[in-house]
Amino acid sequence: MNLSIDSLKRNVPLKNLVTFKLGGPAEYFYEATSTDALLAAIALARHEGMPWFLLGGGSNLVVADEGLEGLVVHNLTTDLxxxxxxxxxxxxxxxxxxxxxxxxxxxxxxxxxxxxxxxxxxxxxxxxxxxxxxxxxxxxxxxxxxxxxxxxxxxxxxxxxxxxxxxxxxxxxxxxxxxxxxxxxxxxxxxxxKARIDDIIEQRHSKHPPYEIGCAGSFFKNLPPLPGEERRRAAGSVLEQAGAKQMAYGGAKVFDKHANFIINEGQATASDVKHLAEMLKQKVLKDFGIELSEEVLYVGRI
Ligand SMILES: Cc1cc2nc3c(=O)[nH]c(=O)nc-3n(C[C@H](O)[C@H](O)[C@H](O)COP(=O)(O)OP(=O)(O)OC[C@H]3O[C@@H](n4cnc5c(N)ncnc54)[C@H](O)[C@@H]3O)c2cc1C
Incomplete structure (x- = not known):
């Protein structure tokens, strides 16, 4: 399968395709509904020397407010x-x-x-x-x-x-x-x-924001286990002790049921989210000497 630039959409908003519900448009956009189409889209970007980004479910991303340069390929392949x-x-x-x-x-x-x-x-x-x-x-x-x-x-x-x-x-x-x-x-x-799935879904509902609220899951990675312990230390509990639940910036806010979730109250920009994340990192560093690192990915210039 061959694709030309004419088969790409232009200037497509990405905010409806990412769970954080923010970010600007893709300069070029293509929905790949088969593996052949996905291969053709990446081949086209490489041939044109265009930057490209592969979008899956958009559930781990903070997309730049100015959008993304080049081609965004939305992976909707279901053939296999x-x-x-x-x-x-x-x-x-x-x-x-x-x-x-x-x-x-x-x-x-x-x-x-x-x-x-x-x-x-x-x-x-x-x-x-x-x-x-x-x-x-x-x-x-x-x-x-x-x-x-x-x-x-x-x-x-x-x-x-x-x-x-x-x-x-x-x-x-x-x-x-x-x-x-x-x-x-x-x-x-x-x-x-089924019982295990239902139990897990219930636990998730009790501590995660409902799907209509913009977020990208846990914002920071959990921390390495303390000496003598096996389980990782939850970044959320360190953030909570640092007072994260009271923190907000612009339209971005820390979720009140889980301090490791940054949520979009509706009007948040990617730069609001990044600014709040930097505030949280600095507070945790100052209070506990711990450096948090992002689990979510920033895409584009933020
Ligand atoms: C409410 C909520 C709860 C969450 N809970 C969890 C959780 O419990 N555990 C957890 O691990 N995560 C969790 N997440 C984060 C997220 O769901 C995962 O990181 C998820 O696996 C991201 O998949 P995606 O398709 O949405 O990737 P995207 O966000 O679309 O992309 C993420 C990265 O993956 C790359 N990518 C996507 N597809 C491919 C591919 N086919 N080949 C190569 N690279 C690819 C993209 O280019 C991008 O760099 C949660 C998110 C939300 C919103």
Whole structure:
């Protein structure tokens, strides 16, 4: 498949495509509904020497108020949905939602991904940031993935390729694109899986903002465990002790039920959010000598 610049939309607002509900337009925009279309869009950007950005579910981003230069490719690929019942392996296109994997595994009575219930975004975005919750992350279930390399080749790479770490992968430093991924599930009981999913969704509802409020999930990464402990220290509790819940800037505010969520009260700009994040980082550094680092990604000039 070949694409020309004429097949791209121009000046498309991104604020409706990101969960923070803010940010300016994409200079050029393309909705890739198949893997071939996604490959063609990236090839076009590379051929034209245009900067490009791959947008998944837009749930981990703060997009610049002035928008993004070059081409934004929205990954809506859904071509691959394959289940190998015998080996309990599920292969999916990267544009499908992570929630699709959770629900499909539940329907099939396969366990291992219930912990991801309620995490917004695409399969590709989840691999990029090694998304996870409740003690499990994508790295625990990914077998391998089909990846577009910067040289234009497409290869199947094993889990180890991604060098997964806490909310981190090799994709954060090298511009590889995940096209599809294969996951290993375990035998499970449908009712038990459903009960676990319902429990997790309820817990998330009790502490996260409702979906109509703009945010991008936990703003900062959790901290390394204290000596002698196994679990990471919640950035939210350190922020709360630093008085974060009373802090706001412009239209951006810290969520009153969870100090590690910055929310958009409706009129927040990306620079409001970044300004508030800097205030929070400085306060935590001053009070506790701890340097927080962002889990969300700033995209464009903010
Ligand atoms: C209410 C709420 C709750 C959340 N809870 C959690 C949670 O519990 N745990 C957690 O880990 N996260 C959580 N998040 C953050 C977010 O959902 C995850 O980071 C998610 O995996 C991002 O996926 P996405 O498709 O939205 O990525 P996007 O935000 O669209 O993009 C993020 C990055 O991934 C890159 N990317 C996207 N697709 C691909 C691909 N196919 N190949 C290569 N790179 C790609 C993008 O280019 C970008 O750099 C939450 C967010 C919200 C709004």
């Amino acid at each position: 949905k394959r289940v190998d019942h015998e080996s309990r392996q599920i292969s999916l296109s990267s544009g499908l939602e992570l929630e699709f994997l959770v629900e499909l595994a539940h329907q099939l009575g396969m366990s291992g991904v219930e912990s991801f219930a309620g995490i917004p975004g695409s399969i590709g975005g989840a691999i990029y940031g090694n998304a996870g919750a409740y003690g499990r992350s994508i790295a625990d279930v990914l077998i391998d993935a089909q990846v577009l390399f910067p040289d234009g080749s497409v290869q199947t790479v094993p889990n180890a390729f991604f060098q997964f770490d806490y909310r981190n992968s090799r994709l954060k430093s090298e511009p590889h694109i995940v096209l599809s991924a294969r996951f290993q599930l375990e035998p499970g009981n449908r009712d038990e899986i």
